[in-house]
Amino acid sequence: MEVNDALIRQLATLSRLEIGQEEGEEIRLDLQRMITFVEKLNELDTTDVKPLLHMTRDVNVFREDAVIPEISREEGLRNAPVHTDEYFSVPKVIKK
Template sequence: MEVNDALIQQLATLARLEINAGESEEIRHDLQRMITFVEKLGELDTTDVKPLLHMTSDTNVMREDEVLPLISREEGLQNAPSHNEEYFKVPKVIKK
């Protein structure tokens, strides 16, 4: 696979990044090294290798839920930069 300016620009658009000409050459080099590495892995014979489902055999150790003393709504909201009587107010992040 060839890494060209169109591919770098497409990736930058998808990632919402601004890439200048100097960065483009460095990114091209890095992407080409990554693709070469992945293609090299494709040459390995993995016919007798079982798929890896988990990285370790460790399991999660869960604790029992405990009812603890709670803070009141007023105490929870007192240090909030913006709030009304019931809720935190946060800036809108999704635009339609």
């Protein structure tokens, strides 16, 4: 597959990006390298290779869930510019 200026403009339009001429050339070269790499992978014989579900053989590796208090509520609220006795006070961000 060849990456040309029309494809770069189409991708820019779809992604709502403004791409200049120099950036377009750099993106074209990067995309061409990626596509060449994927096409090279298609040359491999994978008929006897099972698909991977995980990258390692480790299954369900979990750590022990332990509650370790780091700082008290008072220490956490001490640095807040505006707070009550129990909570941070933040400006309203949802408008009706």
